[in-house]
Amino acid sequence: MSSTSTTETAASHNGKLYIETVGCQMNMLDSELVVAALRKDGYELTDDPKAADTLLFNTCSVREHAEHKIYSSLGRLKYAKRTAPQKVIGVLGCMAQKDQELIFKKAPHVDIVVGTGQLAEIPGLIRETRDSPKRQQQKAVSLGRRDGSVAEISSSFQSYDPLRDPEMRPTPFQAFVRIMIGCDKFCTYCVVPTTRGPEQSRPPSQILSEVKVLAEQGVKEVCMLGQTVNSYKHTEDGRLHRLSDLIYAINNVPGIERIRFVTSYPKDMTDDLLQAVRDLPKAVKYLHVPLQHGCDEQLKLMKRGYTVEDYREMMHRINETIPGCSVSSDFIVGFSDETEEAHQRSLDAIREYRFKNSFIFKYSERPGTRAADNLPDNIPEEVKKRRNNEMLDVQNAISEEDNAEFIGRRVNVLVEGVSKTAEKKAARGEDVSVPGDPLAVQLMGRSECDRIVAFDGNPRLAGTNAEIEVHDCTGTTLIGSIVTREVQHGSSSLLPVIG
Structure with missing residues (x-):
């Protein structure tokens, strides 16, 4: 579904592409795929928006703050075309699907608005915009959830996974793989069923x-x-495949050393999935399973589809099946009619389940959701802030205490590369080398239960596994050193690269 309006334009451009991504891992993957497609048209990626003649903003609508960030970025480009009329500015993703024409009204200098289901059209839309004698504002979005049959709506949300671009990945050794799109849960606070469309699983062979x-x-x-x-769930060749079947299949792929998945829904945490995580050596012993609230009344208002007792039963099965498995959660504070007692129940839930970490959000009313239409946003902002901070304090204390349990232990780490601390120092022009070892810097990776681990070593270790002995910690990070072993002459064992 597309539409156009026109203004004067110029067609030439410098081939430089800037893309800004906010939101979840799904958005990060979408950006990787868009960049890969545009590279085929000869584009070169740049991290400087002023250097680019093509600027794309891949957006999120889960929280109001994410939308404000994008509109601020667009605002800074308000007069960019005065001296560079060849620039093409595009808004992609969830906010594009939700706001559509509103984006053109708020930011008339935007050229293209592309929803989550039309990302494959971006190269063509950019070409059409530049090649047209007059600048054409173009919109390509999916059907709304009430604008057709289930089949029609589903087909308008296309899974777009044809190309990959390693430069856009978290590291060269890690990649996201979309196994399904959309959501049919319709939690009252959430825009995802609208912006991402109906739930659809990709074929396992693909x-x-x-x-x-x-x-x-x-x-x-x-x-x-x-x-x-x-x-x-996907039926292929007469057989129903579930997530546990996918993990078993990927576990047999040579070269793949770790398998993880996010985000899980509590009521769909089946025993076969837990057993696969337990039994398969490549499966990371970590689950992200949002509780969202510790009060049944709030869960009902949110239409989460489970009770606190349901979640407790799930946590019991996780702990029984996969001892030592890390679990993280999401929480919303300040949802409609949340009382102090309800808030305390969420704090009690964090204390009971001792999450590795929690992503905590102040409730932000999102237009078009059932909560925005039917429930009052009646918790004052200062109360939301206080409850948010109280929850952070409880979670941080638990994270510190549980991380301290690792001191003196050894953990296996997939080395991701130079730590963020070292990167920030390098950006400021500071020396990041380790005293006494000029070839070593602070590196980071994640353990098999998803804990961040920082240690000193040679950057060439990136992409390898290292055994780290933990000697300190913070609430977010285990701090250690590479385990070195003495080997006798002729041994096939290799010392880790530390200098």
Whole structure:
């Protein structure tokens, strides 16, 4: 579905592409795929928006803050075309699907608005915009959830996974793999069913082929993505495949060393999935399963589809099946009619389940959701802030205490590269080398239970596994050193590269 309006334009451009991505891992993957497609048209990626003649903003609508950030970025480009009329500015993703024409009204200098289901059209839309004698504002979005049959709406949200671009990945050794799109849960506060469309699972053979290609490219860790990833179901060749079947299949792919998946839905945490995580050596012993609230009344208002007791039963099965498995959660504070007692129940839930970490958000009313239409946003902002801070304090204390349990232990780490601390120092022009070892810097990676680990070593370790002995910690990070072993002459064992 597309529409156009016109203004004067110029067609030439410098081939430089800037893309800004906010939001979840799904958006990060979408940006990777868009960049890969545009590289085929000769585009070169730049991190400087002033240097680019093509600027794309891949957006998120889950929180109001994310939308404000994008509109601020667009505002800074308000007069950019006065001296560079050849620039093309595009808004992609969830905000584009939700706001559509509103984006053109708020930012008339935007050229294209492309929803989550039309990303494959971006190269063509950019070409059409530049090639037209008059500048054409173009919109390509999917059908609304009430604008057709289920089949029609589903087909308007296309899964777009044809190309990959390693430069856009978290690291050269890690990649996201979309196994499903959309969501049918319709939580009252959430825009995702509208912006991402109906729940659809990709064929397992297609997913496995993609993973094999990634492994050939040097990827060591794949993270399977879905709005409710453990809801994955797809019938192929007469057989029903679930997420546990995918993990078993990927576990057999040579070169892949770690398998993870996000985000899980509590009611779909089946025993076969937990057993696969327990039994398969490549499966990371970590689950992200949002509780969202510790009060049944709030969960009902949110239409989460489970009770606190349901979540407790799930946590019991996780702990019984996979001892030592890390679990993280999401929480919303200040939702409609949230009382102090309800808030305390959320704090009690964090204390009971001792999450590795929690992503905590102040409730932000989103237009078009059932909560915005039917429930009052009646918790004052200062109360939301206080409850948010109280929850952070409780979670941080638990994270510190549980991380301290690792001191003196050894953990296996997939080395991701130079730590963020070292990167920031380098950006300021500071020396990041380790005293006494000029070839070593602070590196970071994640353990098999998803804890961040920082240690000193040679950057050449990136993409390898290292054994780290933990000697300190913070609430977010284990701090240690590489374990070195003495080996006798003729031994096949290799010392780790530390200098």
